[in-house]
Amino acid sequence: MNNSPRAFLAELVTAAAAKLAELKNASVPVIYVGCATCGRAAGAMDTIAGFNEALVANGIEAIIRKVGCLGHCYAEPLVIIQNPGFPPLLYQKIGVGEAGILVRSFLKDGSDPCYEYLLGALEADDNFPTLMDYPRYLFENRVIMEHCGLIDPEDVDHYLAVGGYSALAQGLEEGGVRVLEEIKAANLRGRGGAGFPAGRKWEIARNVKVFEKLVICNGDEGDPGAYMDRTLLESNPHQVLEGLALAALAVGAGRALLYIRTEYPLAVEIVERAIAQARQKNLLGSKILGSDFSLEVSVFQGSGAFVCGEETALIESLAGRRGMPQPRPPYPAVSGFQGKPTIINNVKTLSTVPSIIRNGASWFTAIGTPGSPGTAIFSVVGEVEYPGLVEVPMGVTLEHLVVDVCGGVKNGKTLKAVQIGGPSGGCLPASLLQTKIDFDSLKESGAMMGSGGLVVMNEDTCMVELARYFTDFTQGESCGKCTFCRLGTRHLRDILEDLTKGVGSAEDLQTLQELSEMIVKGSLCSLGKTAPNPVLTTLRFFRGEYEAHFAERRCPARMCRSLIAFYIDLEACARGCDACVACCPTEAIFTTSNRKKAIDQEKCVKCGECVYACPPEYDAVRRISPPSLIPDQGVKPLIEEEKEEK
Amino acid sequence: MAVLDKEELAVLKAVADELPEFSRTPSQLIPVLQSIQKKHGYLPKLVLRLVADHLQVTIARIYGVATFYNQFRFNPPGRNPIKVCLGTACHVKGGEIILENFERRLQIREGETSADREYSLERVACIGCCALAPAVVIGEKVEAYVTPSKVEGIITEIEVRKEMAAREQQRNETAASTNE
Numbered sequence: 001m002n003n004s005p006r007a008f009l010a011e012l013v014t015a016a017a018a019k020l021a022e023l024k025n026a027s028v029p030v031i032y033v034g035c036a037t038c039g040r041a042a043g044a045m046d047t048i049a050g051f052n053e054a055l056v057a058n059g060i061e062a063i064i065r066k067v068g069c070l071g072h073c074y075a076e077p078l079v080i081i082q083n084p085g086f087p088p089l090l091y092q093k094i095g096v097g098e099a100g101i102l103v104r105s106f107l108k109d110g111s112d113p114c115y116e117y118l119l120g121a122l123e124a125d126d127n128f129p130t131l132m133d134y135p136r137y138l139f140e141n142r143v144i145m146e147h148c149g150l151i152d153p154e155d156v157d158h159y160l161a162v163g164g165y166s167a168l169a170q171g172l173e174e175g176g177v178r179v180l181e182e183i184k185a186a187n188l189r190g191r192g193g194a195g196f197p198a199g200r201k202w203e204i205a206r207n208v209k210v211f212e213k214l215v216i217c218n219g220d221e222g223d224p225g226a227y228m229d230r231t232l233l234e235s236n237p238h239q240v241l242e243g244l245a246l247a248a249l250a251v252g253a254g255r256a257l258l259y260i261r262t263e264y265p266l267a268v269e270i271v272e273r274a275i276a277q278a279r280q281k282n283l284l285g286s287k288i289l290g291s292d293f294s295l296e297v298s299v300f301q302g303s304g305a306f307v308c309g310e311e312t313a314l315i316e317s318l319a320g321r322r323g324m325p326q327p328r329p330p331y332p333a334v335s336g337f338q339g340k341p342t343i344i345n346n347v348k349t350l351s352t353v354p355s356i357i358r359n360g361a362s363w364f365t366a367i368g369t370p371g372s373p374g375t376a377i378f379s380v381v382g383e384v385e386y387p388g389l390v391e392v393p394m395g396v397t398l399e400h401l402v403v404d405v406c407g408g409v410k411n412g413k414t415l416k417a418v419q420i421g422g423p424s425g426g427c428l429p430a431s432l433l434q435t436k437i438d439f440d441s442l443k444e445s446g447a448m449m450g451s452g453g454l455v456v457m458n459e460d461t462c463m464v465e466l467a468r469y470f471t472d473f474t475q476g477e478s479c480g481k482c483t484f485c486r487l488g489t490r491h492l493r494d495i496l497e498d499l500t501k502g503v504g505s506a507e508d509l510q511t512l513q514e515l516s517e518m519i520v521k522g523s524l525c526s527l528g529k530t531a532p533n534p535v536l537t538t539l540r541f542f543r544g545e546y547e548a549h550f551a552e553r554r555c556p557a558r559m560c561r562s563l564i565a566f567y568i569d570l571e572a573c574a575r576g577c578d579a580c581v582a583c584c585p586t587e588a589i590f591t592t593s594n595r596k597k598a599i600d601q602e603k604c605v606k607c608g609e610c611v612y613a614c615p616p617e618y619d620a621v622r623r624i625s626p627p628s629l630i631p632d633q634g635v636k637p638l639i640e641e642e643k644e645e646k
Numbered sequence: 647m648a649v650l651d652k653e654e655l656a657v658l659k660a661v662a663d664e665l666p667e668f669s670r671t672p673s674q675l676i677p678v679l680q681s682i683q684k685k686h687g688y689l690p691k692l693v694l695r696l697v698a699d700h701l702q703v704t705i706a707r708i709y710g711v712a713t714f715y716n717q718f719r720f721n722p723p724g725r726n727p728i729k730v731c732l733g734t735a736c737h738v739k740g741g742e743i744i745l746e747n748f749e750r751r752l753q754i755r756e757g758e759t760s761a762d763r764e765y766s767l768e769r770v771a772c773i774g775c776c777a778l779a780p781a782v783v784i785g786e787k788v789e790a791y792v793t794p795s796k797v798e799g800i801i802t803e804i805e806v807r808k809e810m811a812a813r814e815q816q817r818n819e820t821a822a823s824t825n826e
Contacts, residue, residue: 037773037774037775037788038774038775038777038778040788041775041778041781041788041789041790042778042790043790073776073777073778074777076777076778221774222771222772223772224732224733224734224735224736224737224771224772224776225733225734225735225772225776226772226774226776227772227774227775227776230774262680262717263717263770263772263773263774264774300677301676301677301680303676303679303680303715303716303717303718304715304716304717304771305714305715305716306771317676317715318673319672319673320671320672320673320674320675320676320701320703320711321675321707321711322710322711322714323714323715379776379777381734381735381776381777381779382734382735382738382739383738387735387776387777388777419734422734453734453776455734455735455738457738461738466738469734469737470734473771477771479714582795583793583794583795585747585750585751585794585795585797585798586750605743605746605750607740607743607746607747607794608740608743609793609794609795612793613795
């Protein structure tokens with residue numbers, strides 16, 4: 001049995017484990033910097049430069065490694081420092097300055113671990129609070145994201161050392177049928193949003209008697225507000241590749257593609273490197289791990305069309321055509337790309353596969369609910385205290401996710417609604433926060449799982465404006481094939497746009513409702529079928545807000561710019577403070593005759609910058625709706641008054 | 647116009663050299679267009695004709711595909727391409743206002759390039775940095791937590807860097823001429 005896949009893998013793992021152990025037991029400090037796109041956006045590359053400079057200046061030898069994303073996006077740039085004699089410590093918001101301080105006080109003297117920047121220790125220890133003590137970690141159940149942010153995505157040995165590719169080796173020994181049976185027993189439902197059982201899809205393709213078959217990893221994450229696919233591809237690409245290889249094994253495919261949108265250049269780069277490394281180690285390519293199974297893997301870059309997340313549209317774009325959905329059947333699993341059976345699974349679905357094969361179906365079904373087993377990853381963003389990626393078991397409530405795991409709404413404001421599932425999802429009011437997160441409960445509430453974007457909104461977000469935003473998005477992304485989707489969403493958008501300007505009537509609300517229902521019925525693919533969801537749910541739960549817009553020409557959330565105005569409360573304004581004047585992009589703020597400040601309504605573009613610029617101890621800028629309520633404070637600019645005096 | 651034509655000609659020659667690397671199947675269309683745009687920044691009109699000949703598809707089909715996808719552009723980008731993210735999180739946090747500020751500051755509309763080709767302005771659906779909203783991409787760099795006053799700062803920074811580079815170049819040139 002010496003040349004069995006598992007024995008083959010064991011050799012690779014031994015070498016990889018030794019390499020990782022060497023890093024873990026290094027005699028010099030090791031600095032891991034979170035360098036996924038979000039980390040880079042927050043300045044991680046500058047942080048690395050800062051560390052390098054400080055290390056050289058202080059004559060310290062250390063190793064710097066780039067890792068992926070831990071999901072704690074609110075705390076980026078994140079840095080883990082493994083200083084010999086200490087447990088690995090996770091630091092938050094480390095810029096260039098902080099990097100210098102850490103090197104001087106922690107690495108050079110070894111005395112001060114800089115508690116002020118510390119988020120927590122990664123291992124239990126007497127002196128440091130560990131991350132596991134935080135509510136976020138306590139409530140989370142990291143299956144897919146287990147290694148994200150902790151291993152180097154650009155080194156296959158890191159993944160091998162933590163048990164990577166063992167599921168593939170096991171699958172190769174037990175055969176594709178066993179893999180298929182296990183996934184079916186686990187009832188893994190597609191994480192792209194629709195929730196179709198992956199096992200059943202695979203079985204259809206397996207049973208087609210065609211020699212050439214194809215598996216595709218769908219990484220065309222077009223939902224505004226969702227970025228978990230990107231994070232997985234950037235932080236643990238080999239886990240996706242392993243899942244892809246297992247899927248190919250289960251259906252009997254010899255070719256695999258990763259369809260990644262071109263807006264994710266870092267993900268493309270990292271995945272391409274991962275494929276090359278895996279091929280070099282014989283984890284992909286011909287006769288994988290000494291078995292008879294071969295798989296050619298390549299990357300195809302999508303070019304920016306939301307509808308290409310839909311599988312038939314995705315196949316069209318692969319063929320070099322416009323990404324327009326095609327009627328089903330035939331389902332791609334029977335006849336897809338170039339007429340060959342084609343399996344398309346989301347990044348998250350494929351990332352889940354290795355853990356199911358490794359731990360067994362019963363382990364998986366024990367997590368989550370009977371109808372929707374496993375975990376769900378959400379990107380919780382918007383007005384929440386700790387935005388980022390969280391992985392929770394299916395079946396927990398929305399309230400638990402938003403309040404317990406992510407710290408609730410920012411700045412002590414109240415939660416008004418959550419928008420779940422992106423442009424195709426719905427808006428749920430605070431009263432429905434007890435809704436459980438699983439495919440079926442969410443559908444019942446009028447929203448949907450979607451790809452897992454969750455935007456938390458406080459009282460300052462206008463629901464009419466939000467519905468307009470999503471309709472504008474889907475209208476722009478409609479491929480144009482179905483009239484209801486092409487023209488219907490446009491009509492919806494136009495009505496909503498008028499409403500945000502205070503133009504409309506009760507009849508318009510009726511039109512919105514009826515038109516929405518018709519778009520759902522008259523569209524071929526899910527883009528059209530779900531496009532009216534934001535309109536329907538906001539109409540249902542926030543009707544009063546719609547009515548205020550046209551009946552009173554008032555935006556209750558004070559967001560729609562045609563219906564609001566800003567003014568400065570002279571009572572609260574301080575003499576001599578120029579904060580608002582300095583920040584105003586249109587120079588609309590002037591000094592009044594009593595040396596306080598006022599806003600020229602003609603020039604004001606209502607950007608609201610002065611609200612944030614005004615020092616909190618004065619808090620003098622007011623936002624009101626409707627604009628007619630603006631009080632006449634009888635102010636004159638100082639310059640005019642001086643002129644008059646002359 | 648004359649300058650552009652010259653530039654277009656250069657792109658044309660370069661593409662003619664690159665095209666043979668791609669097989670002549672219509673399914674190569676998107677990768678071919680992506681490769682041209684990656685190298686040259688945009689898809690000049692005449693180049694599309696070359697592509698049509700190489701892949702043996704109609705030019706109408708190429709236009710159909712290139713206009714369908716958001717990625718492709720037919721005008722040269724500015725030296726400092728600015729992309730304002732308008733994903734959900736950025737929208738909720740005022741992305742539209744940021745875009746407006748760039749439009750006002752640069753005196754160009756979204757989708758346009760400034761006359762001196764220094765800046766171009768675009769809106770993008772989502773760059774996936776939602777926790778750091780509102781976000782803007784300047785060249786390759788993502789700017790997080792952008793505010794209207796930060797817009798001013800971003801442009802000023804570019805201008806200052808440009809000026810410094812010009813001064814540096816001038817100094818080098820004077821040094822070179824004195825050395826001679």
